[in-house]
Amino acid sequence: MNEYRKVTTNTVEKLRKILKNDALLIYDDTESLKSYSNDESGGEYYAHMPEVVVKPETKEQISQIIKLANDEMIPITPRGAGSGLAGADIPIFGGIVISLERMNKIIEIDSENLVAVVEPGVVTNDLCRIVSEKGLYYAGYPMSVETSFIGGNVATNAGGSKVIKYGNTAHHILGLEVVMPDGEIVEFGGKRRKDSSGYNLLQLFIGSEGTLGIFTKIYVNLIPQPGKVVDLLVPFESVEKAISNVAPLMVETKSLPSGIEFIDKKSIYYASKYTGMKLPYQDEVESYLIVQYEATSLQEIEELYEKGGKALQKNGAKDVFIADNRSNSEKIWRMRRNWLESLKAVDPYVPTGDVVVPTSKIPEMMKYINEVSNEFKIDIPVAGHAADGNLHPAPLKPKNLPPNEWKTLSEEILGKIAMKAAQMGGAISGEHGVGFIKKELLKKTKPKQYKWMQEVKETFDPNNIMNPGKLF
Numbered sequence: 474m475n476e477y478r479k480v481t482t483n484t485v486e487k488l489r490k491i492l493k494n495d496a497l498l499i500y501d502d503t504e505s506l507k508s509y510s511n512d513e514s515g516g517e518y519y520a521h522m523p524e525v526v527v528k529p530e531t532k533e534q535i536s537q538i539i540k541l542a543n544d545e546m547i548p549i550t551p552r553g554a555g556s557g558l559a560g561a562d563i564p565i566f567g568g569i570v571i572s573l574e575r576m577n578k579i580i581e582i583d584s585e586n587l588v589a590v591v592e593p594g595v596v597t598n599d600l601c602r603i604v605s606e607k608g609l610y611y612a613g614y615p616m617s618v619e620t621s622f623i624g625g626n627v628a629t630n631a632g633g634s635k636v637i638k639y640g641n642t643a644h645h646i647l648g649l650e651v652v653m654p655d656g657e658i659v660e661f662g663g664k665r666r667k668d669s670s671g672y673n674l675l676q677l678f679i680g681s682e683g684t685l686g687i688f689t690k691i692y693v694n695l696i697p698q699p700g701k702v703v704d705l706l707v708p709f710e711s712v713e714k715a716i717s718n719v720a721p722l723m724v725e726t727k728s729l730p731s732g733i734e735f736i737d738k739k740s741i742y743y744a745s746k747y748t749g750m751k752l753p754y755q756d757e758v759e760s761y762l763i764v765q766y767e768a769t770s771l772q773e774i775e776e777l778y779e780k781g782g783k784a785l786q787k788n789g790a791k792d793v794f795i796a797d798n799r800s801n802s803e804k805i806w807r808m809r810r811n812w813l814e815s816l817k818a819v820d821p822y823v824p825t826g827d828v829v830v831p832t833s834k835i836p837e838m839m840k841y842i843n844e845v846s847n848e849f850k851i852d853i854p855v856a857g858h859a860a861d862g863n864l865h866p867a868p869l870k871p872k873n874l875p876p877n878e879w880k881t882l883s884e885e886i887l888g889k890i891a892m893k894a895a896q897m898g899g900a901i902s903g904e905h906g907v908g909f910i911k912k913e914l915l916k917k918t919k920p921k922q923y924k925w926m927q928e929v930k931e932t933f934d935p936n937n938i939m940n941p942g943k944l945f
Contacts, residue, residue: 475937477566478546480524488527488569491537497575499526509570512557513813514910516822518880521563523550523570530575532650532658532689539687539938540656542569548941551683553593553625556617558825559908561629561682565942571687573624580690582607588647588664589693593624600693609695612639615904616810624688630680632904634732634765634809637860641904643679648692651678654685654934663692677929682906683940685933699731699767701774704802706794707785708758712737714789715760716835719859722764725784728777734763734809735859737839740816743854744808747815752808754791762859763805812856816867822876824910826866826887828894829903835862841893842866849886863903866890888914909942 485500492498499505503522511520529535542549548568555562564570577594584607591600597618601611615621615633625631627649632641639645648662661675662668678685709715719733736744738759745751752761764781768774774797782793796802816823830838839855842864846853851871857864868886870879891901891911895918901907907915916923927945930937 475941476546477548477568477938477941480547480568484541484545484547485525487541488525488538491534491541492527492529497528497530500524509552509555509572510563512555512560512562513825514558514560514563514908515824515883516876516880518876519560519563519910521565522567523564524567526570526572528572528575532652535571535652535687535689536656536658538569538571539652539654542938543655543936546936547938549938550940551624551628551687553622553628554596554617554620556621557625557629557908558827558905559629559902560910561906561908561940561943562625563909565909573622573687576624576689577622579603582609582695583664584609586664587695589695591623591691591693593622593627593688593691595623597621597623597626604695605698608698610698611645611693611695613642613645613693614639615642619810623691623693627679627688627691628682629904629906632858632861632863634734634858636858636863636904637733638729638731638767643676645694646675646679646691647694648690649675649678649688650690651686651688654936654939658689659686660690666694680906682908682943684930684944685939687939699769701768701771702731702802703766703774703778704796704805705762705764705766705778705781705785706752706796706805707762707764708752708754708791709760709762709789710758710791712760712839713836715762716832716839716859718762718785718788718790719832721788722781722784723860726777726780728766728780730764730781730860731767732763732765733858733860734856735835735864736761736763736809736812736856737854739852739854740812740856741808743819744812744815747818748807748811750804750808753794758791763809809856812854813867816854816869820869822870822879822883823867824883824887825905826868826890827863827902827905828866828891828899829861829863830894830897830899832860832862834897834899835859835864838864838894838897838899842890845886845889849882851882851886853886858903861903862899884910892918907944912942912944915944
């Protein structure tokens, strides 16, 4: 176990000299520091106070801060938007939080090479909007698109609703500029799309959760804007019927939807109360699929949704509702996007699971989640990305249970579900990462890989100052 030193007033003065602006540093201000003590992973019982928060604006500042931390053996926690769900940006050893909120520039939109070059603090939705104005498209689309930073997406290898067609974040990252744990600035990849010269170290950093370095520049792949989009809302009388439609839908239409989302009856109940909206057949069915198609022409999109609608109805859909304009699409997606917020309105301590299984195993996984729900007498709404087998069970705290007791119980519940997913050929995390909340599950389900990952960490960061306590 590393022996970390505390941040002293002398350390703070050195940080001030590096930043040259008092507005970029928070120290000795409990209320302001508290904003950097937690993320979206659950209750306040996960919170840990940083000793100091810095908001660098350049890679050179980050490099100097890391060198200082290394010299003084002070732990560093990189922080993006704070929208994480596994505790990766919670400073569990105190120390220095490096917030990347000021590194929010879109450096370049290179239409010739179809690449955007951005800083890590760019909000994902801002990038999507700006490139769309140039007829381009960033297909990395986590459900937290309106709040998450690109840097956080890369750090957790975020997924989202469009993975089945476009892949997760790793598929969209061409290069990274990284400040290493010793302060050296190194670039991996770039605007090129091929590189067969040695180990692919770029991919090693994607999903590393700030344990190997801090990203200061990100090269993002762009594609032409698809143009036409249509969403289908499809109610089913059972979870099994809904999930059994996923593979046949793609085979029979000979086309990959850009997304196939799943949401169960319990989730719809809470989302409906939160948004004030009601879906067709809401009181009669057990689940819904939201299917999205993209195409370049009106004729192509019409052919897709007609084929898709027929395939879905043939295979047991109660009905198929087509949203072919932005207003109707927004109504459908509002229920799905506000899923977690609707649960937090009922229970501010709600944790969110993130298991992934082979798609064909989703009905079995849902059955197991229901068994766990009955065993613990806990309500567990579930939503997820049906096409890639990624489910988010969210157990709700009983009203009379104290928060600290709920912390232990909810971790046991989600731990059981995660272990079951791994036994089914899945994994304990599909897109939220491991952080510190799931590190024991990682160790149990991938013991050999865990050992190798530790060795990689020790090679890059021998003093273990970069986001200690995460993953390991």
